[in-house]
Amino acid sequence: xxxxxxxxxxxxxxGLYAFLITAAAFFMIPLVIVFLTSLKDGVEARTGSIFxxxxxxxxxxxxxxxxxxxxxxxxxxISGRFWNSITLTVLASGLSLLFASLNGFALAMxxxxxANLILAMLLIGxxxxxxxMIYPLVRMFAIGGFHQTLAAIVTVHVLFGLPILxxxxxxxxxxxxxxxxxxxxxxGAGFFQTWRLIILPLxxxxxxxxxxxxxxxxxxxxxxxxxxxxxxxxPMTVSVASLAATNATGVPDHAVNMSATLLTALxxxxxxxxxxxxxxxxxxxxxxxx
Amino acid sequence: MTISHRTRPRLxxxxxxxxxxxxxxxxxxxxxxxxxxxxIVLSFTxxxxxxxxxxxxxxxxxxxxxxxxxQVAYQNLFIFGGLYIGFCLLFGLVLAILLDQGVKGRSILxxxxxxxxxxxxxxxxxxxxxxxxxxxxxxxxxxxxxxxNFTLDLLSSPDRAIYTLVIAGVWxxxxxxxxxxxxxxxxxxxxxxxxxxxxxxxxWRMYLHVVIPMLWxxxxxxxxxxxxxxxxxxxxxxxxxxGGPGFSTDVPAKFIIDHYFARQSVCLASAAETLRxxxxxxxxxxxxxxxxxxxxxx
Amino acid sequence: MTRxxxxxxxxxxxxxxxxxxxxxxxxxxxxxxLLGPSGCGKSTLLSAIAxxxxxxxxxxxxxxxxxxxxxxxxxxxxMVFQSxxxxxxxxxxxxMAFALRVSGATKAQMEERVTWAANLLQITHxxxxxxxxxxxxxxQRVAIGRALVRQARLFxxxxxxxxxxxxxxxxxxxxxxxxHERLGATFIFVTHDQIEAMTLATRVAVMxxxxxxxxxxxxxxxxxxATRFVADFVGSPAMSxxxxxxxxxxxxxxxxxxxxxxxxxxxxxxxxPVTFGIRPERVSVHPEVTLGTHPARLTxxxxxxxxxxxxxxxxxxxxxxxxxxxxxxxxxxxxxIGFDPAxxxxxxxxxxxxL
Numbered sequence: 001x002x003x004x005x006x007x008x009x010x011x012x013x014x015g016l017y018a019f020l021i022t023a024a025a026f027f028m029i030p031l032v033i034v035f036l037t038s039l040k041d042g043v044e045a046r047t048g049s050i051f052x053x054x055x056x057x058x059x060x061x062x063x064x065x066x067x068x069x070x071x072x073x074x075x076x077x078i079s080g081r082f083w084n085s086i087t088l089t090v091l092a093s094g095l096s097l098l099f100a101s102l103n104g105f106a107l108a109m110x111x112x113x114x115a116n117l118i119l120a121m122l123l124i125g126x127x128x129x130x131x132x133m134i135y136p137l138v139r140m141f142a143i144g145g146f147h148q149t150l151a152a153i154v155t156v157h158v159l160f161g162l163p164i165l166x167x168x169x170x171x172x173x174x175x176x177x178x179x180x181x182x183x184x185x186x187x188g189a190g191f192f193q194t195w196r197l198i199i200l201p202l203x204x205x206x207x208x209x210x211x212x213x214x215x216x217x218x219x220x221x222x223x224x225x226x227x228x229x230x231x232x233x234x235p236m237t238v239s240v241a242s243l244a245a246t247n248a249t250g251v252p253d254h255a256v257n258m259s260a261t262l263l264t265a266l267x268x269x270x271x272x273x274x275x276x277x278x279x280x281x282x283x284x285x286x287x288x289x290x
Numbered sequence: 291m292t293i294s295h296r297t298r299p300r301l302x303x304x305x306x307x308x309x310x311x312x313x314x315x316x317x318x319x320x321x322x323x324x325x326x327x328x329x330i331v332l333s334f335t336x337x338x339x340x341x342x343x344x345x346x347x348x349x350x351x352x353x354x355x356x357x358x359x360x361q362v363a364y365q366n367l368f369i370f371g372g373l374y375i376g377f378c379l380l381f382g383l384v385l386a387i388l389l390d391q392g393v394k395g396r397s398i399l400x401x402x403x404x405x406x407x408x409x410x411x412x413x414x415x416x417x418x419x420x421x422x423x424x425x426x427x428x429x430x431x432x433x434x435x436x437x438x439n440f441t442l443d444l445l446s447s448p449d450r451a452i453y454t455l456v457i458a459g460v461w462x463x464x465x466x467x468x469x470x471x472x473x474x475x476x477x478x479x480x481x482x483x484x485x486x487x488x489x490x491x492x493x494w495r496m497y498l499h500v501v502i503p504m505l506w507x508x509x510x511x512x513x514x515x516x517x518x519x520x521x522x523x524x525x526x527x528x529x530x531x532x533g534g535p536g537f538s539t540d541v542p543a544k545f546i547i548d549h550y551f552a553r554q555s556v557c558l559a560s561a562a563e564t565l566r567x568x569x570x571x572x573x574x575x576x577x578x579x580x581x582x583x584x585x586x587x588x
Numbered sequence: 589m590t591r592x593x594x595x596x597x598x599x600x601x602x603x604x605x606x607x608x609x610x611x612x613x614x615x616x617x618x619x620x621x622l623l624g625p626s627g628c629g630k631s632t633l634l635s636a637i638a639x640x641x642x643x644x645x646x647x648x649x650x651x652x653x654x655x656x657x658x659x660x661x662x663x664x665x666x667m668v669f670q671s672x673x674x675x676x677x678x679x680x681x682x683x684m685a686f687a688l689r690v691s692g693a694t695k696a697q698m699e700e701r702v703t704w705a706a707n708l709l710q711i712t713h714x715x716x717x718x719x720x721x722x723x724x725x726x727x728q729r730v731a732i733g734r735a736l737v738r739q740a741r742l743f744x745x746x747x748x749x750x751x752x753x754x755x756x757x758x759x760x761x762x763x764x765x766x767x768h769e770r771l772g773a774t775f776i777f778v779t780h781d782q783i784e785a786m787t788l789a790t791r792v793a794v795m796x797x798x799x800x801x802x803x804x805x806x807x808x809x810x811x812x813x814a815t816r817f818v819a820d821f822v823g824s825p826a827m828s829x830x831x832x833x834x835x836x837x838x839x840x841x842x843x844x845x846x847x848x849x850x851x852x853x854x855x856x857x858x859x860x861p862v863t864f865g866i867r868p869e870r871v872s873v874h875p876e877v878t879l880g881t882h883p884a885r886l887t888x889x890x891x892x893x894x895x896x897x898x899x900x901x902x903x904x905x906x907x908x909x910x911x912x913x914x915x916x917x918x919x920x921x922x923x924x925i926g927f928d929p930a931x932x933x934x935x936x937x938x939x940x941x942x943l
Binding site for chain 3 (some may be wrong): 180181
């Protein structure tokens with residue numbers, strides 16, 4: 001009796017692990033083949049199976065992708081685009097977080113009339129697909145004379161990042177004791193002093209969570225970069241997508257493509273691996289009850 | 291001893307709080323509400339590349355609904371959306387329940403299941419395109435194992451290309467569903483498991499009849515998140531299939547962006563946008579109702 | 589020392605009126621306790637005095653200065669909150685110096701004031717710790733210190749002792765009292781604890797339903813409660829209330845007739861039904877009939893250590909008596925009770941006002 005039950009349990013456990021390992025393989029394979037291909041050279045990548053191990057693994061494809069791969073007519077690699085993406089991400093995420101924290105603080109802790117209405121108006125932006133607003137924004141920027149500039153792309157990123165980030169900060173600040181603000185008022189601290197000296201030092205964790213959401217969002221964006229960044233500020237995602245497209249006309253060098261792809265994936269991937277639980281909180285923060 | 295008090299007049303902190311919100315309110319009103327209204331207005335005009343303000347009524351909607359490409363794109367939204375959401379939920383739920391059985395190496399597995407969510411849809415599309423390419427990809431690999439006639443030319447088949455989108459999409463998002471559902475499972479009172487052992491109820495029955503119904507609000511959260519991904523889906527299609535072969539894998543977002551910028555048919559794109567907006571509103575209304583329904587049931 | 593004059597204050601949230609036309613005159617150097625159950629409006633009144641809460645109408649004067657429209661920091665007050673509201677990321681020293689820091693004081697000024705307050709409260713050794721590293725009582729001291737540093741002339745306390753355990757509460761209570769004596773400033777202290785009110789206050793204002801029911805010395809409040817609410821709320825064990833009928837100089841509770849010639853009526857009484865209130869310690873219990881006693885049935889004994897509470901039935905109405913512990917066990921079921929005229933309060937059964 002007990003032996004049959006035990007063997008049933010063991011078979012169950014084996015099945016359980018078999019399924020989990022198969023699932024893990026399903027998730028790992030695309031990244032593995034991209035990585036394997038990036039270590040090959042162009043000929044090997046074109047002729048061999050994607051699952052073959054590289055015969056002489058080296059980083060040459062990365063060097064080509066970084067310095068001399070052609071994106072359209074521009075043959076200087078994706079390094080410039082990488083720095084574009086860095087600049088965009090730093091500016092857009094920095095500004096978004098700054099505004100979102102101030103907004104969240106103002107909405108959560110000052111008993112403002114219609115605070116909930118303002119929040120609801122803002123949250124429309126989190127649910128409406130942002131493509132709805134793209135064309136009118138293009139027209140507005142064109143009228144303002146800064147279409148396809150750094151200002152334009154940063155503005156749209158801030159605009160579309162604000163709703164959910166503001167909500168995250170607001171929900172955090174609502175949980176702080178309101179007496180802190182009262183004490184600060186009795187002590188004579190103004191709005192910005194209270195924010196900077198009392199609230200900001202308390203917000204480190206929530207800044208990390210919101211920052212992860214914002215940074216991955218801006219870095220991984222494609223459409224906004226395609227439309228609003230223009231040639232000078234083209235982000236990495238746009239160039240890596242078109243890198244593949246342009247090479248398809250000649251002899252495609254998939255090793256370089258995959259190197260560029262991996263380089264594009266690397267910053268958010270590292271952020272994911274090193275931020276652990278914060279990352280999960282960041283990406284699921286969008287799921288808070290709205 | 292007296293302490294100098296600041297004498298210059300300054301704004302009350304509450305007034306400052308209101309002023310701080312002002313830029314955001316302006317940005318919201320102009321950026322969101324203004325833009326949405328503008329789009330709706332444009333859908334009733336014959337604008338081509340630049341806005342023209344002449345009332346054409348519902349002409350554009352009529353033209354749109356008679357455009358075959360739009361019909362396919364709109365249909366694909368539901369085919370892709372239904373399969374993507376369904377499989378994400380199913381796969382995510384199965385993984386979450388399995389991980390809840392006290393498996394060893396849970397955090398490593400969780401890390402592996404979730405990492406695609408850190409990647410952009412562009413990277414997802416590029417990786418899967420490479421994996422599925424017929425000459426050196428999965429098909430070639432399976433043939434080399436001995437199945438000489440194995441074909442997996444999903445990408446070149448108009449009927450089946452859409453499934454590649456589903457596979458890549460599920461690969462990207464199933465981990466997120468798993469994490470959210472797993473958190474839901476963990477938050478369930480452990481007493482009910484002890485109660486079920488006292489009552490001698492098998493675990494699978496507990497999941498089916500007790501635990502999964504309790505997860506309903508979390509499932510709705512996942513549904514909303516995944517639906518937003520579906521409605522916005524653009525990059526994955528552009529990179530993986532380019533909407534093709536033909537326009538068999540077109541989706542509204544791609545249809546709209548193409549018509550705004552490549553085809554310079556702002557009026558048609560705006561009409562399509564407006565229809566999509568109504569679709570989103572319907573999804574939100576349904577999810578709000580079902581969430582309320584779920585709360586009433588528990 | 590500040591005189592605080594409050595005139596006709598009204599505050600409502602939506603349709604709920606929390607303060608209904610409250611007026612109050614607090615003399616300089618007074619220790620005023622606002623006492624009442626939760627929701628009575630006492631904290632709202634304190635917030636209004638602090639300037640943390642706007643009022644719909646009415647005025648607040650500090651001495652001759654109308655402060656109704658001023659920000660809290662412009663009112664030169666110090667305030668201690670129920671949860672202490674210490675800034676979690678700052679050390680005790682930085683917490684205490686914060687007000688001076690934002691007003692642009694010099695380092696030397698800050699150091700001098702903080703040292704002075706820390707010495708006064710004996711927390712000098714705690715100054716470099718953060719709130720998370722302090723015990724409840726220590727946080728309380730830092731919070732008081734933060735209020736002291738501002739050199740305020742008016743100090744506001746919002747239930748500052750309610751988060752402490754019983755022993756610490758007694759200790760801090762004594763400390764706050766001695767602080768008041770040493771500083772000579774005006775203190776306004778909100779609490780729902782009548783022991784705090786009785787021990788600390790020079791005057792107590794009992795609040796209920798957004799109005800001040802009575803304001804007076806603790807002795808006044810206890811001995812001559814102005815309304816039935818005050819009589820019931822103040823005093824533990826609580827005053828007993830019995831239905832009675834008033835006739836000229838006597839009072840009937842059923843067949844029991846009580847002489848009222850020593851009772852000080854607020855105004856000439858009219859015969860009719862009244863509410864008779866008697867403090868438990870003013871009820872004497874005898875085993876045998878004596879002069880002026882009434883027979884009653886003993887229904888329960890509750891020994892409380894220092895004394896014993898007896899529950900009695902007087903012609904179908906319940907009352908309690910507080911007696912020395914050695915009396916209790918000897919009593920039979922039927923006892924004879926007498927009322928000390930000084931412990932009697934009479935109320936109009938309709939309005940609840942003292943007669």
